[in-house]
Each structure stands twice: as structure tokens, then as C-alpha cells.
Amino acid sequence: MQASFTEENYLKAIYHLSEEGRQQVNTNRIAMVLNTKPASVTDMLKKLSEKNLLNYTRYQGVSLTDPGRNIALKVIRKHRLWEFFLVEKLNFGWDEVHDLAEQLEHIQSVELINRLDSFLGFPEYDPHGDPIPKDNGTIKCYDLKPISALHVGETGTIAGVREHSPLFLQYLEKMNLVIGKKISMEEVIAYDETVVITTENNQKINISKAAAKNILITI
Amino acid sequence: MQASFTEENYLKAIYHLSEEGRQQVNTNRIAMVLNTKPASVTDMLKKLSEKNLLNYTRYQGVSLTDPGRNIALKVIRKHRLWEFFLVEKLNFGWDEVHDLAEQLEHIQSVELINRLDSFLGFPEYDPHGDPIPKDNGTIKCYDLKPISALHVGETGTIAGVREHSPLFLQYLEKMNLVIGKKISMEEVIAYDETVVITTENNQKINISKAAAKNILITI
DNA sequence: TTGTTGTTTTAGATGTGTCTAAATTTTTAA
DNA sequence: TTAAAAATTTAGACACATCTAAAACAACAA
Ligand SMILES: [Mn+2]
Ligand SMILES: [Mn+2]
Ligand SMILES: [Mn+2]
Ligand SMILES: [Mn+2]
Numbered sequence: 001m002q003a004s005f006t007e008e009n010y011l012k013a014i015y016h017l018s019e020e021g022r023q024q025v026n027t028n029r030i031a032m033v034l035n036t037k038p039a040s041v042t043d044m045l046k047k048l049s050e051k052n053l054l055n056y057t058r059y060q061g062v063s064l065t066d067p068g069r070n071i072a073l074k075v076i077r078k079h080r081l082w083e084f085f086l087v088e089k090l091n092f093g094w095d096e097v098h099d100l101a102e103q104l105e106h107i108q109s110v111e112l113i114n115r116l117d118s119f120l121g122f123p124e125y126d127p128h129g130d131p132i133p134k135d136n137g138t139i140k141c142y143d144l145k146p147i148s149a150l151h152v153g154e155t156g157t158i159a160g161v162r163e164h165s166p167l168f169l170q171y172l173e174k175m176n177l178v179i180g181k182k183i184s185m186e187e188v189i190a191y192d193e194t195v196v197i198t199t200e201n202n203q204k205i206n207i208s209k210a211a212a213k214n215i216l217i218t219i
Numbered sequence: 220m221q222a223s224f225t226e227e228n229y230l231k232a233i234y235h236l237s238e239e240g241r242q243q244v245n246t247n248r249i250a251m252v253l254n255t256k257p258a259s260v261t262d263m264l265k266k267l268s269e270k271n272l273l274n275y276t277r278y279q280g281v282s283l284t285d286p287g288r289n290i291a292l293k294v295i296r297k298h299r300l301w302e303f304f305l306v307e308k309l310n311f312g313w314d315e316v317h318d319l320a321e322q323l324e325h326i327q328s329v330e331l332i333n334r335l336d337s338f339l340g341f342p343e344y345d346p347h348g349d350p351i352p353k354d355n356g357t358i359k360c361y362d363l364k365p366i367s368a369l370h371v372g373e374t375g376t377i378a379g380v381r382e383h384s385p386l387f388l389q390y391l392e393k394m395n396l397v398i399g400k401k402i403s404m405e406e407v408i409a410y411d412e413t414v415v416i417t418t419e420n421n422q423k424i425n426i427s428k429a430a431a432k433n434i435l436i437t438i
Numbered sequence: 439t440t441g442t443t444g445t446t447t448t449a450g451a452t453g454t455g456t457c458t459a460a461a462t463t464t465t466t467a468a
Numbered sequence: 469t470t471a472a473a474a475a476t477t478t479a480g481a482c483a484c485a486t487c488t489a490a491a492a493c494a495a496c497a498a
Contacts, residue, residue: 006455027476040456042477047454059463059476090334100328107322115309225485246446259486261447266484278446278493 001067003053005106008075009034010044011053012105014064015072024061070137077133078113079105080126085116087127094127094178095169110135128169129160129179129216144216147195148209150185156217157182163214175205177215220286222272224325227294228253229263230272231324233283234291243280289356296352297332298324299345304335306346313346313397314388329354347388348379348398348435363435366414367428369404375436376401382433394424396434 003011013033017025027045031038049056053068064072082104086097107113114135117123124140125131131140144160158181161172172178176199186196186204193209207215222230232252236244246264250257268275272287283291301323305316326332333354336342343359344350350359363379377400380388391397395418405415405423412428426434 004454028474036455037457038476039458039478043455086331090331090338092334100326100331103326103328107319109319109322112305112309112319115311119309223484247444255485256487257446258448258488262485 001051002108003051003071006044007048007051007053008071008106010041010048011064011068011072012075012079014054014062015069015076018063024063026061073133073137073139075105076139077135078107080130080132081113081116081120081123083126083128084120084123084132088120088123093169093173095166095173097127098164098166125179127179128164129158144218146213147183147185147197147207147215147217148193148212150217152185152187154219155182155184156219158215159218160216161214162216168211168214171211172215177205183217220270221327222270222290225263226267226270226272227290227325229260229267230283230287230291231294231298233273233281234288234295237282243282245280292352292356292358294324295358296354297326299349299351300332300335300339300342302345302347303339303342303351307339307342312388312392314385314392316346317383317385344398346398347383348377363437365432366402366404366416366426366434366436367412367431369436371404371406373438374401374403375438377434378437379435380433381435387430387433390430391434396424402436 010030013030014025017029017033027038027041030045031041034041045054045056045062048054048068049062052065053071054062054064056062079101082101083097086092086100087094092100117135123132129144131142133139142160145156146162147156150156158177158179160179161168177183182200183197183205186198188195189206195207195209195212197205197207199205229249232249233244236248236252246257246260249264250260253260264273264275264281267273267287268281271284272290273281273283275281298320301320302313302316305311305319306313311319336354342351348363350361352358361379364375365381366375369375377396377398379398380391396402401419402416402424405417407414408425414426414428414431416424416426418424
């Protein structure tokens with residue numbers, strides 16, 4: 001039961017969408033993230049439903065079946081392992097690897113990806129802090145909070161991001177707000193909800209409300 | 220001027236075919252190596268000719284243009300660098316890597332392949348002894364001879380193979396006839412042209428006529 | 439030179455994934 | 469409850485790469 005390049009992308013997108021909001025995933029949203037048109041999505045949903053990779057009833061949205069979810073997780077595993085490889089071995093920046101991984105994630109070979117995993121030392125997280133699914137289909141469900149959820153005086157460690165655009169990642173890099181950094185909440189400016197945080201070396205940094213929502217921490 | 224997955228495969232196949240026989244490359248031969256039908260080949264030749272990637276006149280066969288040859292060399296560069304990676308870093312056998320490289324060679328990114336090249340230490344040859352084209356499009360034209368061209372008593376070093384099937388490569392591996400081995404020609408059995416060679420540690424090995432033609436050496 | 443053979447090309451069709459425009463269904467708001 | 473708005477699906481078309489069957493052409497031998 002091999003899924004095509006395009007089918008894999010649909011399954012992955014639907015998986016990601018059902019992670020964020022827990023309701024049914026709707027057609028327009030899928031079209032948006034896949035950069036395509038709703039009519040095309042409907043066609044594909046019918047096909048994937050036919051193949052039993054998702055549950056689909058007209059006008060009702062979709063959810064993945066177990067086989068569908070499994071394929072999605074395999075693709076995500078490949079995506080994140082390749083991203084790790086690109087950053088750790090080829091010295092790419094964390095803002096440069098996503099598009100490349102979008103291509104590499106479709107290379108078909110279980111043996112290859114398991115050897116890559118081993119070569120990389122079985123990493124648990126990708127360069128953006130996202131957990132890497134295991135070969136058996138398990139994935140750590142991590143619950144991180146955005147910085148904006150911290151109360152004044154509380155402390156946390158940066159562990160992930162909610163947005164993966166190069167612009168955002170470059171900005172974080174420049175501010176040295178990278179995975180593993182300890183920060184604490186200083187105050188929230190009443191005027192525009194700008195967040196002020198302090199780093200380990202007592203540096204104060206101002207972060208916009210939008211940015212603070214997209215930086216994830218553990219406590 | 221981006222070539223599609225399929226177009227790249229055609230250009231690569233035509234490049235390889237024009238390397239062996241130096242005449243024009245003909246339709247049926249292309250269909251054979253690409254595992255497709257002559258009618259399909261004609262369609263594609265018209266398209267590639269339209270794009271100025273090859274010279275095509277009906278019934279006359281084809282030859283690559285400079286842009287076409289260039290794309291072919293880029294694909295071959297990627298193929299051979301990935302093969303090197305798979306063998307040297309992920310410990311695949313030289314008989315296991317070709318099909319994987321057939322997929323990886325289509326990943327689009329100049330930056331990726333140049334970083335991979337650097338990561339691997341700028342290798343000159345792939346695991347089968349084939350020269351790896353440089354980023355600037357140059358490729359070592361090597362002239363190796365088959366073992367069968369040695370005269371009795373002459374010595375050579377194994378430097379390549381003319382056939383890449385897993386079965387053949389596994390056979391060579393088992394016989395320890397790998398790249399770099401020094402061998403000398405002992406005799407040719409008159410009856411069926413079986414070739415007898417001796418290795419450095421004075422071991423005698425019998426090789427069929429067919430195999431002797433497909434093992435390449437430098438003198 | 440002419441007929442035969444093998445190669446190559448055309449004609450017409452298929453499968454996949456996509457699109458626009460129009461029709462249908464659901465949701466929302468009056 | 470009903471009308472308008474938004475979401476979704478159908479209808480019909482297209483691009484790409486492929487196929488089979490039939491026609492056109494080239495090479496060769498009689
Ligand atoms: Mn990514
Ligand atoms: Mn990532
Ligand atoms: Mn190969
Ligand atoms: Mn090779």
C-alpha cells in the first residue's frame with residue numbers, strides 16, 4: 001500500500017491540521033496549507049477515502065484512519081530526521097532546512113531512514129524542537145506552552161516554535177533565542193502586550209505579542 | 220530552466236548511451252534502458268528538443284546539446300555523491316545503493332549537493348569507481364581496460380566495473396575483487412576463455428569471460 | 439530497383455493531479 | 469424561519485507522461 005508523493009503530502013497536512021484544532025479537518029483549510037484549490041482537495045479526499053486512508057463524508061470534513069495516520073507519521077519521521085541531518089552534519093541553519101526536507105521526506109526506503117537514524121545517534125527532537133516519530137509509529141506527545149502563557153517572575157526553557165517560517169527563525173537566531181535557552185518573564189507592557197523577558201546573563205529582551213505566542217517553552 | 224524528474228532521467232540515459240557507442244543515440248535503445256516504449260520516447264524527444272536540451276531530427280536519432288549535457292552531468296554528480304554517502308556514512312554495500320541514488324539524484328538544491336560534497340571530503344570516485352563530476356561540469360575522462368584485455372603476465376589494479384547489477388557486485392564482493400585490488404593475468408583457458416588471475420597473496424581465481432569483460436583496471 | 443524487415447513516428451486513449459466556473463449544501467444572521 | 473453568505477462539491481477541461489495499434493520511413497538484400 002504505497003502512497004504517491006502527492007498523497008503523502010495530503011496525509012501529512014491533514015495530520016498536522018488535526019493536531020492543532022482537534023475537530024474535523026475541513027476542505028478549505030487543507031487547500032490553503034497545500035497551496036491548491038478546494039476542488040482539487042475534494043478530488044483527492046475521495047481518492048484517499050477509497051484507499052481507506054481517511055474517513056470522509058461529503059460536506060463533513062475528514063479524519064485520518066490508522067493506516068493514514070501511520071503513513072503521515074512515517075513522512076514526518078523522515079522530514080525531521082533529514083532536517084536533523086542537514087543541520088548537524090551539513091551545517092545548514094535551522095531556517096534553511098524545511099524546503100529541502102519537503103523533498104527528502106518522500107524518498108522511499110525504510111532501510112535508508114533507519115540507518116540515517118542510527119548514523120545521527122537516534123535523535124529525539126528535530127532542529128525546531130519537534131519530536132521525531134520512532135520507526136514503530138510512536139511519537140512523544142509533548143505539551144509546551146508559549147512564552148505568553150508565563151506569569152511574571154516565572155522561568156522556562158525554550159523547547160520549540162509554533163511557526164517555522166525562515167523569517168521568524170532568523171529573527172530568533174539573531175536574538176539568540178534558540179532551543180535550550182533559559183528565560184524568565186519580566187513583565188507584559190500594558191499598551192500593546194509586548195513581552196519583556198530576561199535571559200540567563202540578565203539581558204532584557206522585548207518581544208512582540210505575536211512572537212511570544214510562537215515561542216514554546218517547558219517549565 | 221528546470222528539468223522535471225522524468226526529463227532528467229531521459230537526459231541522463233542519453234548521456235550514458237552516447238558515452239558507450241559514440242554514434243547517435245537511437246529511440247529503441249533509449250526505450251530499452253528506461254523501461255518504456257519507443258512511442259513514449261519519441262514524445263519526450265520532441266519535448267526535450269523543443270527545450271533545446273537535445274538535437275533531434277525525425278528518424279535520425281539524438282545527441283545532447285550543451286545545456287542538456289550539463290543537466291545530465293549534474294544529475295550524475297548527485298547520483299554518485301549520494302552513492303558515496305550511502306556506502307561511506309551509512310554503511311550500505313556497493314550493491315545496495317544504486318536504486319536509492321536513483322531517487323536521491325532528483326533532489327533539487329545546488330547548495331545541498333555542494334555541502335554534501337564537502338562533508339564527504341570531495342571524493343573523486345563513487346563506490347563503483349566511476350568519476351564524480353565537479354560542480355563546474357567537468358568530469359575526468361578515464362580510460363580503463365577490462366581484465367580481458369590484459370596479456371598473460373601483465374598486472375593491473377581494479378578501478379571500476381562495466382556492469383552495476385547487484386548480482387554482479389555481490390559476486391565480486393564475495394570473491395574480494397573490489398576497487399583497489401592488484402591482480403595479474405595468469406592465463407586464458409582455451410576451451411571457454413575462462414580467465415585465471417592471481418591476487419596479491421598469490422591466490423588463483425577463475426573468472427568467466429563475461430565477468431572478465433566487466434571488471435575494469437588501470438595498468 | 440524493388441520488396442522485405444526493422445525502426446520510428448503518429449493517432450488516439452488512459453491515469454494522475456490540477457484548474458475554473460457553476461451548482462449544491464451547510465452555516466449564520468436577520 | 470428564511471435569506472444571505474460561506475463552504476463544499478460537481479462538471480468539464482487541461483498538462484504531463486504513458487500506452488497500444490497502425491502508419492510511415494530507412495536500410496538492406498535480392
Ligand atoms: Mn520542516
Ligand atoms: Mn522541523
Ligand atoms: Mn548507480
Ligand atoms: Mn555508481
